Structures are given as C-alpha cells and as structure tokens.
Amino acid sequence: KNEVEQSPQNLTAQEGEFITINCSYSVGISALHWLQQHPGGGIVSLFMLSSGKKKHGRLIATINIQEKHSSLHITASHPRDSAVYICAVNSGGSNYKLTFGKGTLLTVNP
Amino acid sequence: KAGVTQTPRYLIKTRGQQVTLSCSPISGHRSVSWYQQTPGQGLQFLFEYFSETQRNKGNFPGRFSGRQFSNSRSEMNVSTLELGDSALYLCASRDDGVNTEAFFGQGTRLTVV
Numbered sequence: 478k479n480e481v482e483q484s485p486q487n488l489t490a491q492e493g494e495f496i497t498i499n500c501s502y503s504v505g506i507s508a509l510h511w512l513q514q515h516p517g518g519g520i521v522s523l524f525m526l527s528s529g530k531k532k533h534g535r536l537i538a539t540i541n542i543q544e545k546h547s548s549l550h551i552t553a554s555h556p557r558d559s560a561v562y563i564c565a566v567n568s569g570g571s572n573y574k575l576t577f578g579k580g581t582l583l584t585v586n587p
Numbered sequence: 588k589a590g591v592t593q594t595p596r597y598l599i600k601t602r603g604q605q606v607t608l609s610c611s612p613i614s615g616h617r618s619v620s621w622y623q624q625t626p627g628q629g630l631q632f633l634f635e636y637f638s639e640t641q642r643n644k645g646n647f648p649g650r651f652s653g654r655q656f657s658n659s660r661s662e663m664n665v666s667t668l669e670l671g672d673s674a675l676y677l678c679a680s681r682d683d684g685v686n687t688e689a690f691f692g693q694g695t696r697l698t699v700v
Contacts, residue, residue, distance in 0.1 A: 508686040518624075518675050520691035527686055563630065571685050572643040573620060577630040 480504050483564050483578035490585050496551040498581045500564030503545065507570050511538050511549050512563040514580070520563070523549070554585045589614065591680050593692035600699050605666040608695045612659050612680030619661040620689070621653060624675040633676075636661050668699045 481502045490496055500509070511523040524531050524538040526547065531538050535554075540547040551558055564578040592611040600606050612619050621633040632645040636655035653663040659680075665672055675696050679689040 510689065512691075518677070518694040518696065520677060520679075520694075522688050522690065525686060525688050565630070567686065569635075569643050573618060573635045573637075573681070573685075574643045574645070575620070575622070575630075575632050575689070577632075579629045 479579070480568070480576050481564055481566055481578040483581050485581060486579065487582045488584070490554050490583070492555060492585055492587050494554050494585075496554050496558070496583065496585075498549045498562050498564075498583070500547045500549070500578055501545060502547075502564075502566050502576075504566065504568045504576070506566040506568050508567045509540055509547050510565040510567070510575070511547075512565060514561045514563060523562075551583075554583075556585045556587050559583055559585050591678060591690050591692035593676075593678055593695050595695060596693065598695060598697045600668050600697065602668055602670060602699055604668050605664060606668060606697060607662050607664050608676055608678075608697075610661045610663075610678035610680075610692060612661070612678075613690055616680035616682055616690075617659050618681040618683070618687075619655060619659065620679050620681070621661070621663050622677045622679070623647075624677060624694075625671075625673075630677075633663065665697075670699050673697060673699045 508527045526540040535552045537550040561580045563580045565575045618637045620635040634644045655661040675694045677694045679691045681687045
C-alpha cells in the first residue's frame with residue numbers, strides 16, 4: 478500500500494462544476510502539499526498545509542491531521558484548471574523528504 | 588526574483604554513459620531537493636541538500652549522487668545510465684525552516700537510448 482493515496486485517479490467535469498480531490502496518508506507528517514502539473518512538466522505549488530484550511534481564489538485545501546486526510550476543492554471549475562493535481566507529504570520533518578501520491582488527472586470540458 | 592532554473596531542459600544519452608544535471612535555486616534559498624518522475628512510478632524523492640550537506644536520501648542506487656555548492660546551486664549525477672533512468676528530473680528550492688513552500692524548476696527530461 479502506498480504511503481500517500483489519492484482519489485480519484487481521473488476526473489472529468491463540465492465547466493462550472495465543483496471539484497473535490499482527496500488524499501489520504503499513512504505516515505506521520507509535518508506538512509502536506511498540493512501541487513499542480515500541466516503538460517510539459519512544470520510543477521506549481523498550490524498549497525502547503527499543516528492544519529486547518531487555506532483558500533486561494535477558487536481553490537480551497539483542507540487537512541484533518543487526526544484522520545490523516547486532505548481535500549482539494551475547486552469551485553466554478555474552468556478548462557484552464559485541467560492538469561494533474563498531486564498530493565505530497567513531508568514525512569522527514571527538518572530532514573525534508575516528500576512522498577507523493579500518484580496524482581489526479583483533471584479534465585474540465587467547456 | 589528569478590525562479591528555479593534547471594539545465595539542460597532536454598538530454599539524450601546512451602546506456603552506460605553518465606550525466607550531470609544542474610539546478611539553480613531561488614536567490615536566498617539554501618535547500619535544494621531532487622525528484623525523479625516516471626510514468627510507472629510517479630514522482631519519487633532522490634535527495635535533499637542544505638548548506639552543502641545532504642540531509643536526506645531516497646531509495647535509489649548509488650549511481651545517483653548529488654552535491655551542492657556554496658552558492659546553493661546543486662548538481663545531480665547519474666553514472667552508468669540504464670534505460671530505466673529515462674525520466675523527468677525535477678529540483679525544488681525552499682527557504683530555511685521545516686515547513687516552507689517548495690518552488691519547482693521546469694525539469695530536465697532525460698532519455699537514455
């Protein structure tokens with residue numbers, strides 16, 4: 478079993494829909510990252526969470542440390558949100574070490 | 588501020604050769620970490636350097652090595668290349684601290700033939 482599990486693996490939505498991507502992890506962590514990767518490879522960090530909830534524009538990320546679970550929500554999805562979304566956890570503390578989920582491929586159709 | 592710069596962007600090497608990839612972090616960032624991304628395994632942690640010291644290492648063979656210079660620029664080296672080393676290699680830089688945001692470079696796509 479992977480230390481970081483994401484669901485779903487693939488997600489297709491219509492423009493305007495509310496999107497949720499889930500991430501569960503089995504190790505102790507000091508922080509969880511949500512990353513976005515577009516075709517071509519570049520990765521952008523969307524959020525880093527160690528507790529609670531963060532919001533940036535139409536994106537919201539939450540984390541429940543007790544349940545070892547995080548969610549990424551996209552409100553009013555748009556075709557430009559189409560990308561791979563990756564959950565990663567820092568399980569190394571100050572000896573930084575990211576462990577990644579397999580990613581969720583999101584396609585938003587106009 | 589300039590972002591994280593990786594060079595070269597694309598590289599084709601032959602089995603058995605060695606390769607060196609470079610990563611220039613954001614100015615002021617002393618932590619540089621390296622990752623391998625393949626279709627089968629996804630993203631995997633290679634190692635992290637901080638102030639010229641390797642602080643953590645992933646589960647990769649000794650053919651994979653790295654170093655960091657006093658200006659925080661980092662290189663990773665893969666010796667005796669195998670076909671399975673074909674991948675996108677990404678580096679990320681961070682500011683000091685346990686939980687600071689990671690900024691990724693565009694990656695180097697290595698093809699081993």
